[in-house]
Each structure stands twice: as structure tokens, then as C-alpha cells.
Amino acid sequence: MSDLFLLATALAAALSIAALKAGRPAALAAQLAMFLYLAQQGRQHLASMPYIGDVAVSLDFYKMPFVATSIALGLLVTLYAPRYLEHLQAARWYYGVHALYVLSFVWIILFENLVFVFLALELSIITSFLLIWYFGYGDRRRVGLLYFIWAQVGSILFLVGVALSGHFVAEGFKTFGLASLLVLVGLLVKMGTAGAHFWLPYAHAEAPTPLSALLSPVHVGLMAYWIWRLREGAQWPLEVLYAYGLATAIYGSFLVFREVDIKRALADSTIANMGLLVAAAAVKHPLGYFALALLFVGHAFAKAAGFMLSGIYIVGLHTRRFDELRWDLKIFAVAVMAFVALSGVFGINLLGKIGVALGAPHSLSVVVLLIAALFTTALYSFYILNRIYKGGAGEVSVDGEMYISTLASAVLPYILMPVVLLWFL
Amino acid sequence: MVPLELLLLLIAIAAVADLFTRRGIGAALAGAFTTYLAFRGELHPATQLLRVGDQTAQLIFFISGVYTSIVLYSMWYVKDVERRGWFWLWMGVFYTSMLTFVAADHWAVLMLGWGGLDLASWALILTYRDEEEAGWVGGGEVSGGLRWLWTPSASALRAILTVEVGTASLIAGLGLAAAQSPYISHWHTLPDAAAALVLIAAFAKAAQLPFTDWLMTAMSAPTPVSALLHSSTMVKAGPILLLKLGGLMPQWAGHVAFAVGVATALYGGLVALGQREPKVLLAASTASYLGLITAFALTKPEEAVALIYAHGVAKATLFMAVGHGIHISHSREPAAYPLPAKVAMALSLLTLVGLTPLGAEAKAHAEPWLLIFSALTAGYVGKLLAKSGTAAGGWGVALPYLALSLAAFAVAKMPNFFWALALAGLLLAKTSEYTPLYRRFWLPLAYDLIAPRLLAALTRAVAKFDGYVDRKLMGLPSVWGSLASTVAALDKSIDLALHGLLPTAVKTASLQVARRNFEYYLYVAGVGVGALLVILTWLWTR
Numbered sequence: 009m010s011d012l013f014l015l016a017t018a019l020a021a022a023l024s025i026a027a028l029k030a031g032r033p034a035a036l037a038a039q040l041a042m043f044l045y046l047a048q049q050g051r052q053h054l055a056s057m058p059y060i061g062d063v064a065v066s067l068d069f070y071k072m073p074f075v076a077t078s079i080a081l082g083l084l085v086t087l088y089a090p091r092y093l094e095h096l097q098a099a100r101w102y103y104g105v106h107a108l109y110v111l112s113f114v115w116i117i118l119f120e121n122l123v124f125v126f127l128a129l130e131l132s133i134i135t136s137f138l139l140i141w142y143f144g145y146g147d148r149r150r151v152g153l154l155y156f157i158w159a160q161v162g163s164i165l166f167l168v169g170v171a172l173s174g175h176f177v178a179e180g181f182k183t184f185g186l187a188s189l190l191v192l193v194g195l196l197v198k199m200g201t202a203g204a205h206f207w208l209p210y211a212h213a214e215a216p217t218p219l220s221a222l223l224s225p226v227h228v229g230l231m232a233y234w235i236w237r238l239r240e241g242a243q244w245p246l247e248v249l250y251a252y253g254l255a256t257a258i259y260g261s262f263l264v265f266r267e268v269d270i271k272r273a274l275a276d277s278t279i280a281n282m283g284l285l286v287a288a289a290a291v292k293h294p295l296g297y298f299a300l301a302l303l304f305v306g307h308a309f310a311k312a313a314g315f316m317l318s319g320i321y322i323v324g325l326h327t328r329r330f331d332e333l334r335w336d337l338k339i340f341a342v343a344v345m346a347f348v349a350l351s352g353v354f355g356i357n358l359l360g361k362i363g364v365a366l367g368a369p370h371s372l373s374v375v376v377l378l379i380a381a382l383f384t385t386a387l388y389s390f391y392i393l394n395r396i397y398k399g400g401a402g403e404v405s406v407d408g409e410m411y412i413s414t415l416a417s418a419v420l421p422y423i424l425m426p427v428v429l430l431w432f433l
Numbered sequence: 434m435v436p437l438e439l440l441l442l443l444i445a446i447a448a449v450a451d452l453f454t455r456r457g458i459g460a461a462l463a464g465a466f467t468t469y470l471a472f473r474g475e476l477h478p479a480t481q482l483l484r485v486g487d488q489t490a491q492l493i494f495f496i497s498g499v500y501t502s503i504v505l506y507s508m509w510y511v512k513d514v515e516r517r518g519w520f521w522l523w524m525g526v527f528y529t530s531m532l533t534f535v536a537a538d539h540w541a542v543l544m545l546g547w548g549g550l551d552l553a554s555w556a557l558i559l560t561y562r563d564e565e566e567a568g569w570v571g572g573g574e575v576s577g578g579l580r581w582l583w584t585p586s587a588s589a590l591r592a593i594l595t596v597e598v599g600t601a602s603l604i605a606g607l608g609l610a611a612a613q614s615p616y617i618s619h620w621h622t623l624p625d626a627a628a629a630l631v632l633i634a635a636f637a638k639a640a641q642l643p644f645t646d647w648l649m650t651a652m653s654a655p656t657p658v659s660a661l662l663h664s665s666t667m668v669k670a671g672p673i674l675l676l677k678l679g680g681l682m683p684q685w686a687g688h689v690a691f692a693v694g695v696a697t698a699l700y701g702g703l704v705a706l707g708q709r710e711p712k713v714l715l716a717a718s719t720a721s722y723l724g725l726i727t728a729f730a731l732t733k734p735e736e737a738v739a740l741i742y743a744h745g746v747a748k749a750t751l752f753m754a755v756g757h758g759i760h761i762s763h764s765r766e767p768a769a770y771p772l773p774a775k776v777a778m779a780l781s782l783l784t785l786v787g788l789t790p791l792g793a794e795a796k797a798h799a800e801p802w803l804l805i806f807s808a809l810t811a812g813y814v815g816k817l818l819a820k821s822g823t824a825a826g827g828w829g830v831a832l833p834y835l836a837l838s839l840a841a842f843a844v845a846k847m848p849n850f851f852w853a854l855a856l857a858g859l860l861l862a863k864t865s866e867y868t869p870l871y872r873r874f875w876l877p878l879a880y881d882l883i884a885p886r887l888l889a890a891l892t893r894a895v896a897k898f899d900g901y902v903d904r905k906l907m908g909l910p911s912v913w914g915s916l917a918s919t920v921a922a923l924d925k926s927i928d929l930a931l932h933g934l935l936p937t938a939v940k941t942a943s944l945q946v947a948r949r950n951f952e953y954y955l956y957v958a959g960v961g962v963g964a965l966l967v968i969l970t971w972l973w974t975r
Contacts, residue, residue: 206903259895265888266896293612344556353597354548362544365608375605375626382601387594390555394590401562425545426442429482432541432615 013052013065013118016044020111028104035086035103038111042079045114046072060176064120073301074117074233077308078226082110084413088316089218091407095323096216098143109135109222116230120178122170125234126163129198133159136215136223143216151214158207159198166194181241188242192249195231199282202256209263212275217319220271221417224278224315225308232285236300239289250290250367251374254381256283261384265391269328270318273392274311277350280385281307284364287381291367299363302428306349306357306421313346313418314392320414324404330395334402338411342418343396349421351389352382356421356428361385436479437536440467441529448525455517457508460525464501467532471497476536484538484618488738492535492673495742499665499749499837500528506753506833507657510760514655520560524661527553531666535673538618540611544604547674550638550667551596557658558589558651567765568653570713577878588653591880595647599637603674606630610681620681628686631678635690635730639671639723641697646876648720649704652712656756659712663719664749671723672737675730687731694728697721700874702809706816706861707870710765711755714813717873719748722785725806736798743795746840747781753834754778755817761826771826773835775818780838782814787852789841796852804855812861819862 023038051066067075086106093102112135115128133156141152169190170176173183183191193204200208212224239246260280267273285307288299320339322328335343349355361382368378435443444467447459470476471494476485485493504524511520530549537543561568563584570588571581583591609627610620623631635641640648648668652659662668675682675690701721708714722744729737754774758767770778783789786807787796796803828835869875 206899206906262892262895263899265892266899348552353593353600354545354552358544358548359541362541362604362608365604366612368605368608370609370624370626372626375609375630378605378608379598379601379630382604383597386597386601390590390593394586397559397586429542432482432539 012044012048013054016041016048019044020107020114024104024107024111026104027107028101031100031103032086032090035107036083038107039079039083039086042082042111042114045118046076046079051120060121060123062121062177063124064177065118066120067118070237070297070301071117071233073305074230075114077305078110078113078117078230081222081226081308081312081417082106082113084312084417085218085221085316088221088319088410088413091410092216092218092319092323093143096143098216102139102143102216105135105138106218106222109139109219113222113226113230117233122176122178122181123167125178126167126170129159129163129166132227133163136219136227139219140211140215143219145214145216148214151210154207155211158204158211162194162197162204164194165190165197169194175241178237181238183241184243188244191238191242192235192244195235196286199228199231199286200279201252201282201286202259202279205256205260205279205282208279209272209275212278213269213271217271217315217322220275221312221315221319224275225311228278228282229285229304229308232282232289232300232304235286236289236297244290246290246292247369247374250287250369251377253283253285253287253290254374254377256280256286257381258377258384259283261381261388264388268330270321270330270333270392270396271315271328273330273388274314274318277314277388277392278311280388281311281350284361284381284385287367287378288360288364291364293366295363295366298431299360299366301360302356302363303360305424306352306355306360309417309420310346310349310355310357313342313414314350316410316414316417317342317346320404320406320410323410324406331399333396333399334404335396335399336401336403338406339404340397342411342414343393345415345418345422347389347393349418351386353386353389354422356424359425359428434475434477435470437476437483437485438479440470440476441533444525444529444532448522448529451521451525452518455521457504457511457521457524460504460521460528461501461508463525464497464504464528468494468497468501478536481616482539482542483533483536485536488676489536491738492741493532495745496528496531496535496665498840499745500661502833502837503657503660503664503749503753506660506756506830507655509830510657510756511655514560515562516560520557520655520658523553523556523560524658527557527661527666531670534670539615540607540617541615543617543677544607547600547603547638547670550670551593551600554596554651554654554658554662554667555589555593557662558592558654559585560655560658561585561653567655567759567763569765570650570652570710572709576872577875577882579878579881581872581877583650583653585653588647588650592647592651595644595880596637599634599644599671602630602637603634606634617677617681622683623678623681625683625685628682631674631682632686632689632693635671635674635727636693637671638674639668639727640720641671641693641724641727642700643876643879645697645700645720646873646880649713649716649873649877652710652716656712656752656759659716660749660752660756663716663752664745668719668723669726669741669745672726672730672741675727676734676737679731679734682731690731691728694724694726694730696724698724698728698806700724702806702813703870704873705813706809706864707866707868707872708813709866709871711767711817712752712759712765714817715748715751715755718751718810718813719744721806721809722748725803733798736795739795739797743784743787743791743841746791746837747784750777750781750834750838751814751817753837754781754831757826757830757834758821758824761824767821767824769822769824770817771824771831773828773831774826775821775823777831777834777838778814778818780841782811782818784838784841785810785814786855788848788850790844790846790848791841792852793846793848794844796849797846801851804852807852807855808858809861811855811858812864815859815862816864819859 019041027034112132172187197204263276352361444463451459534546568585573582637644705717754777757774758770784792
């Protein structure tokens with residue numbers, strides 16, 4: 009397996025670097041090569057290093073949804089990007105940085121040594137920062153810096169927490185007190201949950217849309233895996249974390265209503281969905297993992313479709329303001345599928361939501377929070393959908409590749425439903 | 434034999450096919466085939482996810498039969514509707530979801546069916562464009578600060594948001610119960626909190642007070658949708674949920690369901706009497722009957738089931754008959770109905786008050802006080818009949834609903850003619866639309882004025898708070914800048930002190946020393962000390 013890991017890494021990294029020059033074909037090849045990671049199973053020791061101990065990678069049943077979704081969405085976004093990048097007049101090296109960004113997602117999950125997880129986080133921050141800095145909207149350099157600083161604060165707190173714990177390997181990770189708190193706060197800052205979310209609407213809304221379609225759906229959500237993974241050893245108060253996640257979902261949902269811009273609304277909604285993911289990661293029931301995985305995958309595809317749709321508007325209508333949006337049949341179909349999935353009224357997101365309910369303690373206040381969180385996350389989705397619908401019918405010119413990838417992303421939360429039902433059996 | 438799971442998958446595929454063919458052939462085949470299988474008792478699940486007992490099989494037969502007749506009728510009704518593909522897709526999803534919900538034993542599958550019903554009803558209410566008058570509800574007048582006009586998008590939004598309150602409650606409630614086992618048949622008595630949440634869910638779905646009003650504005654959907662939504666799917670899911678969980682609910686839940694159900698029955702009956710739009714009248718009537726079904730779902734489940742069948746057959750017929758008039762007159766308030774529509778309405782009235790065999794089945798154990806609701810029924814259905822003329826219209830179109838209305842004679846039960854007293858209610862048909870009844874006791878104000886304002890206030894508060902903290906954080910760079918300037922100033926002063934002030938002070942001190950000829954005095958002192966040392970050394974060595 010080690011050979012497979014090294015082969016996948018060599019191929020993906022080399023092709024990503026080649027994509028800096030060669031552009032999209034090399035980036036596509038790099039991400040296809042990343043599927044080799046999925047062929048490996050189990051844990052593989054790579055090296056032993058002084059002080060930080062064993063460096064290993066692993067891919068198990070629990071990691072699979074996170075890794076597979078990251079690569080699949082990376083590919084879909086690469087298919088989506090050309091017309092958009094043409095609109096942005098972006099250079100070809102965009103694709104190379106994009107491929108490295110996707111590679112960092114895979115490494116964030118695959119590495120078992122937390123220092124290496126930190127390094128993968130750094131790669132993800134640097135690559136995404138570069139893309140915001142050069143290709144973002146509005147005051148992009150200020151927003152880029154804002155993002156960079158917050159992301160670094162999160163990563164560094166995580167690293168300091170890990171260092172203080174003295175346990176660098178995820179397996180058997182054990183800590184308490186300040187170290188445990190720092191690890192958690194670091195991960196929450198990177199997720200953008202309530203109180204640590206102020207950077208998120210700026211970064212996710214002003215990033216170039218193909219980046220937003222990964223930043224919001226995948227990047228921040230991956231931290232939830234590590235919360236779930238480290239929760240036993242870190243001895244976090246899971247009931248408190250569960251309630252905090254639900255409160256974040258409510259708070260983030262309310263933020264959506266202040267927006268007049270679809271990208272900002274989507275960015276705010278990510279705060280809400282990160283809240284649900286935190287709550288799912290804190291579910292003590294054995295099926296809690298399913299809630300986490302389903303909400304991650306469902307949110308990733310649905311939110312990516314939402315962002316891709318906003319990109320279609322930017323390119324086709326040159327606007328992202330709700331009151332200027334229009335829809336035709338093909339746009340409406342995508343919007344319905346994306347926002348219904350996001351709402352959790354149907355699709356795997358609904359299954360994820362019911363998994364979150366399994367964690368509800370028999371406490372009235374938390375049950376009320378849970379109902380409010382489930383309701384408000386559905387409410388904001390239908391609100392956005394209604395805003396789009398009220399824009400009225402009108403033709404929206406859309407590039408074929410952009411549309412197909414958006415459609416594929418929107419439809420996946422439903423296609424995956426039978427697979428999940430088979431899981432239940 | 435087709436496993437039920439596969440059948441559901443095929444029905445869903447047929448719905449997707451109908452999206453593209455826009456003809457509803459898939460829906461008709463799916464409905465007819467499932468009715469046939471249910472009739473033959475050949476609905477068997479292949480997995481534990483579903484469970485089909487006798488009552489479930491009967492319900493599936495009933496749902497499929499009503500669905501098939503509505504589908505056949507819809508082929509005529511929606512042939513000119515612009516969004517036909519959309520309509521047929523969601524009709525199929527509606528049907529699949531209802532069957533899934535009814536047959537589910539795994540709580541996640543039950544929730545998928547439940548959620549699918551929410552979604553399909555939202556989508557079907559959106560069938561007409563906002564500009565199409567056929568999709569409006571209300572006359573557009575202003576009362577209580579509210580304009581009484583709901584377009585399809587407004588109706589769809591208030592429907593999904595109202596029922597989502599129930600769905601969120603159900604997820605939470607069943608989550609509390611499902612911690613032990615995912616299979617409902619393995620559950621024990623529900624904890625009180627879970628039972629309360631299940632009740633809220635059932636009330637929201639069945640349009641029970643205070644969740645009633647979404648059902649009235651759901652009339653923005655084409656009439657066949659109303660026929661389906663009010664007869665065998667969606668709202669019926671509320672009491673069916675209570676029937677499914679009946680054995681698990683604590684005793685007090687039966688009393689609550691009874692109280693809320695009877696209150697809604699009265700509210701719906703009175704509101705129906707005050708309506709001008711026939712579809713809204715029938716919607717209020719549905720709320721009323723769903724009230725009765727809900728009231729008995731936990732305390733007298735057999736009576737509730739019988740009422741589900743009788744009301745379902747009658748209400749689907751009534752909607753299709755009214756729709757016949759709407760379609761040929763192109764008006765939401767037709768002045769006349771074709772003769773077959775009137776015949777079907779009259780038959781449905783007889784079923785509802787218990788004077789056909791199926792109606793008699795529903796009234797078999799009914800207590801006399803229920804006569805008041807039957808009288809109200811006679812009043813508002815009588816209004817439909819009495820306040821309209823008879824128009825020319827095809828009998829062919831009427832076949833699906835006439836056939837369905839005749840299903841009321843498919844059981845062998847003699848009516849109890851005590852219930853004929855209800856026909857005295859026909860006198861109410863001549864009453865005018867009393868304002869509080871017409872305004873639905875101003876319940877819409879709660880949904881269209883109070884709730885939106887509350888939401889707007891909350892949103893403003895959250896946005897203001899968030900903006901304030903954001904601005905403060907954005908101000909942090911200037912705080913950082915001030916801190917950096919202070920550090921730089923301190924650094925500069927130390928630098929100055931070390932490399933400017935100190936050397937200057939040393940130099941000045943040195944100059945002062947030089948100016949005072951210290952070296953001369955030191956020389957003299959040194960010579961003196963030296964001489965003293967010589968003398969002392971000499972004295973010591975002596």
C-alpha cells in the first residue's frame with residue numbers, strides 16, 4: 009500500500025505542478041490520479057520521526073466518504089471552470105493551484121500524524137489564499153489576508169494543542185485541559201462556527217466561484233471529521249458541543265436573510281451547515297458517524313451546486329444580486345435540486361438530519377434547539393429558492409460544461425440515497 | 434411477485450419518465466398495477482425496511498385506487514397546463530412517498546416518505562405560474578392589514594414552512610425513540626417528549642389547529658392535486674402516523690389529539706360554510722374531517738380508519754367534480770357545474786354524512802354528537818349544489834370521479850337513517866358568507882403578518898449584532914497598528930537612550946573630568962602613595 013500511496017502522491021503532485029504550466033488537462037489528470045488513493049485500504053507506516061513519532065497514512069470505511077467526495081467535487085469543479093476562468097481572465101496556473109488544493113484535502117484526511125495533518129492544512133490555506141489574492145472579487149487582497157490570518161490562527165491553535173498534548177498520532181490520541189481546548193478551538197475556527205465565523209462570509213463570497221465551490225462545501229467541512237475522530241481522546245464535553253453546533257446552525261441560518269447577494273447568502277448558509285456538522289460529530293450514538301458522513305457529503309454536493317449556480321449567474325447575467333436573477337427551465341431544475349437537498353427536506357441530507365436527532369439528550373432546551381436548527385436550515389434554503397423564483401422567468405445563457413457539472417453536483421444527493429439505504433441494511 | 438421495494442423504485446422511475454413524456458402514462462400504469470397487486474394481496478417487502486400488515490395493505494389499496502382515478506382525470510385536466518411535465522413528475526413522487534411512508538418500518542425510511550410528501554406538495558402547489566389567475570387564492574381585498582391574495586409561490590412557501598415545523602418535530606421525536614432500535618415494530622412506549630413531538634408533527638401535516646391555514650392556500654395547485662392531497666395523501670399522513678404509532682403513544686396523547694381534532698373539526702366546518710371559492714370551501718372541509726379522524730386516531734382507531742376511507746373517496750370525488758366546473762368555466766368560482774359533477778357531489782355528500790354503505794361503515798360506531806359535523810357538511814356541500822346552475826359538460830371526463838364515487842357502494846353495510854337528520858343542515862346552504870368565517874377567523878394574519886414580522890425582527894437583531902462584532906473585529910487592524918506604533922516608539926526611545934543618550938552622557942562626564950585636571954591630582958596622589966609604600970616597606974624590613 010505504501011507503494012500505492014507513493015505512486016498516487018508522485019503522480020498527483022507531479023501532474024498538479026505540471027498543471028501550473030499545462031493548465032486543465034494536467035489538472036484533470038492529477039485529480040484522476042488521486043483516485044488511486046481510494047484503492048488503498050488499511051494503515052501504512054511511512055516513516056518514524058524524532059519527537060513526533062510515526063508518520064502513517066490510512067484509508068478506512070470512515071475516511072472514504074470524505075476523501076471520495078473531495079476528489080469527485082474537485083473534478084467536477086475542474087470541468088466547470090474553463091468558461092468561468094475565461095470570464096475572470098485567469099491564467100492557466102490557476103488549475104495547478106486548484107489541483108494542489110484538492111490534493112491537500114486528501115492529505116488532511118489520509119494522514120494519521122497530526123503534525124502532517126497540520127502541514128496539509130497549511131497547503132490548503134496557501135493554495136486557496138493565492139487563488140483569492142489573485143482572482144477574487146471586491147477588495148480581494150484584504151479579504152485574502154483576512155482569510156489567511158484567520159485560517160492560520162485556526163491551524164496554529166490546532167498545532168499548539170497537539171504539541172501540548174504530546175500525542176502526535178491520531179490513533180490513541182489522548183489529551184485534556186488546555187491542549188484539548190486548543191485543538192477544538194483551532195478546528196472550530198477553521199470551520200467558521202458561531203463566534204469564529206466572521207471571516208467566512210467574506211472569504212467564501214469573494215473567492216473566485218470555482219474556489220468557493222470547494223472552500224465552502226469541502227474545506228471547512230473536513231474539520232468535522234477530525235472533531236469526530238479525536239473526540240474520545242480529547243474528552244470534549246459532547247453535550248455542550250452538540251448544543252453549540254445546533255446554536256450555530258440557527259445563528260447561521262438567520263444570517264442568510266440579511267443578504268441581497270446569492271454568494272454571500274450561500275456563504276452565510278455554510279456557517280449554519282457547519283453547525284449541523286459539529287452537532288453530528290458530537291452525537292454519541294453509534295450511528296452518529298452516519299449523520300456526519302451524510303451531512304458532509306450531502307452538503308458538499310448541494311452547496312457546490314449552489315455556488316456553481318451563482319457562477320452561472322455571474323457569467324451569464326453578470327450579477328449576483330437576488331433581485332436581478334432570472335431562471336429558465338434548466339436553471340430552475342438545478343436550483344430546486346440543490347436547495348431542496350440543502351434544506352434536508354429530502355435526499356441524503358434528510359437522512360443526515362435524522363441521524364443528528366439520535367444525539368438529542370432528553371433535555372427540553374436541547375430538543376427545542378434541535379427543532380429550531382432543523383427548521384431554520386430548511387427555512388433558509390426555501391427562502392433562497394423563493395428569492396430566485398421571484399426573480400421571474402427569463403433566459404440565462406449558460407456554457408454546457410458549466411451546466412453539466414452543476415447538474416451532476418445537484419443530483420448526487422439524491423442518487424446516493426439508495427446506496428445509503430443499502431447501508432442501513 | 435414484485436418486491437414492494439422494487440415496485441416503489443419502478444413507480445419513481447415512471448414519475449421521472451412522465452417528466453419527459455408529459456402525459457402521465459407512467460402514473461396511470463403505476464397506479465393501476467399497484468391497485469391490482471394490493472387487491473390480490475401481493476405486496477410483500479423483501480427487506481426489513483418495509484412492513485405490510487393487513488391494515489397497511491388496505492391503505493395501499495385505497496391510496497392506489499384513488500390515485501389511479503385522479504391520474505385518469507388529470508390526463509384531461511392538465512392537458513393545457515404549461516408545466517405538465519413538472520406536474521406529472523411530482524404527482525409520481527407524491528404517490529411514491531405516500532406508499533413509502535405507509536409501508537415503512539425503519540424510521541429513516543418513514544422520514545424519507547414523510548419528507549417526500551412535504552416536497553411534492555410544495556412542488557405541486559408551484560405548478561401554475563404566479564401570473565396565472567387559476568393559481569390564485571383569495572379575492573385581493575385588504576382586511577386586517579393583509580391583502581387576501583396568495584399566488585402559487587406564496588402558497589407553496591407557507592405550505593412547506595408550516596409542515597416543516599411538524600417535520601422537524603417528528604425528526605426530533607422519533608430520534609428520541611429510535612436510539613434503541615431503528616425498526617418501529619421493535620419500539621416500546623414512547624417517552625412523553627417524543628409523543629408530544631409526534632403529535633405536533635401529525636397536527637401540522639393534517640392541518641390541525643393552529644397549523645390549518647397552509648391547507649387553504651394550497652388551493653393554488655391545480656384541482657387534481659387538491660383531490661390527491663386532501664383525500665389519500667399528505668394530510669392523511671398525519672392521522673396515519675398516529676395510527677402507526679398508536680400502540681406506542683401514552684394515554685394522555687389520545688386526549689390531546691381528541692381535543693385538538695374536535696376543535697379543528699368545528700373550526701373547519703364553520704370556515705367552510707363561510708367560503709366563496711369552492712376549492713377553499715372543500716379545503717376547510719378537509720381540515721374539519723381530518724380533525725375528526727385525528728380525534729379518533731388514538732382512541733378509536735377503527736373508526737378513524739373507516740373515516741379515512743369514506744372521506745378520501747368523497748373528498749377526491751368532490752374536488753374532481755368542482756374541478757370539472759372550474760375547468761370548463763375558466764373561473765375559480767364557477768357559476769354552474771355539469772350534471773355529472775352535481776350528481777357526484779350529491780353522492781359524496783351522502784357518503785360524508787353516512788348514508789351510503791361506505792359512509793355507513795364510517796358512522797357504524799359514531800356517537801350522536803357527531804351529527805353537528807354532518808349537518809355542517811350538508812350545509813357547505815349543499816351550498817355548492819344550491820348556489821350554482823347546471824352547465825353542459827362531457828360525461829366521459831366525469832367517468833373517473835363517478836366511478837370513484839360509486840366505490841362508496843363497494844361494501845355491504847346498511848346505513849343508519851338517524852344520520853339522515855344531518856340533511857337538515859342543507860338549510861345552512863342558503864346562509865351568506867359571514868365575515869369572520871370567510872376570513873377564517875383571521876388565522877392567516879398569524880402566518881402572513883405576525884410570523885414574517887417576527888422573523889424580520891429576529892433577522893435584523895442577528896444581523897445588527899453580527900455586523901457590530903464584525904466591525905469591531907475589522908477595527909482590530911487599527912488596534913494592531915496602534916500597538917505596533919507604541920512598540921516602535923518604545924523601541925526607538927530605548928534605542929536613543931542606548932545609542933544616543935548614554936554615549937553623550939559618558940562623553941560629557943569625560944570632558945568634565947578632563948576639564949578639572951584630575952590627572953595632576955592623581956599623579957600627586959600616586960607619588961604620595963608610592964612614597965608611603967617605600968617608607969612602609971623600609972620600616973617593615975628593618
